[in-house]
C-alpha cells in the first residue's frame with residue numbers, strides 16, 4: 001500500500017504540488033494524468049524521494065519515506081524500480097550490462113546475477129539482444145531494457161515516468177502489454193504518469209487527474225471515463241472517446257432551441273454495457289408511442305467493459321415525449337437532449 005498524505009512541494013514560492021492525497025493498493029496499476037507542467041513528474045519523484053516533498057508523508061508499506069535516514073532510504077529504494085521517457089540507459093554497456101547494473105550495486109553474487117539476468121531478459125523478450133549496445137536498439141527495445149533493469153531486483157513498486165511518450169503507437173501497445181504481464185506475473189504495483197489518455201484507457205485500473213499541482217478528480221478508470229466531472233478530464237476523455245456530436249451529423253443543423261412544435265428531438269444516450277439491460281429503444285416505441293430513428297451508434301471498450309453511445313431522433317406527442325425523457329433519466333444511463341431539427345430533416 002502506498003499512501004501520499006498532504007504532499008506539498010514548493011520550488012521557491014511556486015507550489016508545484018498542493019496538498020496531494022492518494023492511496024494506491026498493492027498490485028494495482030494506477031495512472032496519473034495531467035497536462036504539461038501539472039506536476040506529474042514532481043509527484044512521481046516524491047514517491048521514491050528523488051524529489052523530497054516540502055511537507056506531507058509518503059508511506060510505503062507502513063514506512064514514512066520522508067522520515068528515513070539516508071542509509072534506510074537507500075534500502076527502501078531497492079523496492080522501487082523506475083522507467084523513463086528517454087530510457088536513461090548506459091550507452092557504454094550492453095543490454096545485459098545495463099540490466100546487471102542494479103545487481104552489481106547491491107553486490108549480488110555473480111552466479112545469481114547471471115541467472116536473474118537470463119530470466120529477466122527472457123521475460124522482456126530480449127534474450128537474443130543481450131550483447132547489443134543501446135545505440136543498436138529500437139526505441140521499444142531500449143524501453144524493454146529500461147523495464148528489465150527496473151525490475152531485475154524484484155521491486156514491489158514500478159514507477160513509470162512517461163515511459164511510452166517517445167514511442168510509436170504500435171510499440172506503445174507492446175510495451176503496455178509487457179507492463180500488464182509483469183504486473184500479473186510479479187504482482188508489482190505500477191504507478192504511471194502520462195499525458196496520453198490511450199495509455200490510461202489501456203492499462204490503468206485507477207486514475208487521478210492532476211492540474212496545477214492539485215488532484216482534481218480520481219476514481220476507477222471505467223467510472224471516470226464514462227462520467228468525467230471536470231472540464232480537464234472531459235477534454236482528456238474526448239481525446240480517446242468522442243462525446244461531441246459526430247461529424248456525420250453536422251449537416252443536420254441541430255438547433256439548441258425548439259423552433260416549432262413539430263421539431264424532432266435529438267437525444268444522446270451513453271451507457272455502460274454491463275448496466276444497460278433494458279431494451280431502451282423498443283420501450284420508447286412500445287410504451288411511449290414515439291417514432292425513433294437511430295442517427296449514430298458506437299461502441300468502445302475500456303479494458304473489458306463496453307461503453308456504448310447512441311444518438312437518436314424522437315418524435316411524438318408532447319406528453320409522451322416528456323414521459324419518455326423522464327423514463328430515460330431514471331435509467332442507469334446518461335441521456336441528454338442535444339437539440340432539435342425540423343421534422344422534414
Ligand SMILES: Nc1ncnc2c1ncn2[C@@H]1O[C@H](COP(=O)(O)OP(=O)(O)OP(=O)(O)O)[C@@H](O)[C@H]1O
Nearest residue numbers: 011014016034035036037038039040041042043195
Ligand atoms: N527544479 C525545479 N525548480 C523550479 N520549478 C520546477 C522544478 N521542477 C519542476 N518545476 C515546475 O513545477 C511545475 C510542475 O513540473 P513537472 O515537471 O512536475 O510537471 P509535469 O506535469 O511532469 O510536466 P511535463 O509533462 O511537461 O514534464 C512546472 O511549472 C515546473 O516548471
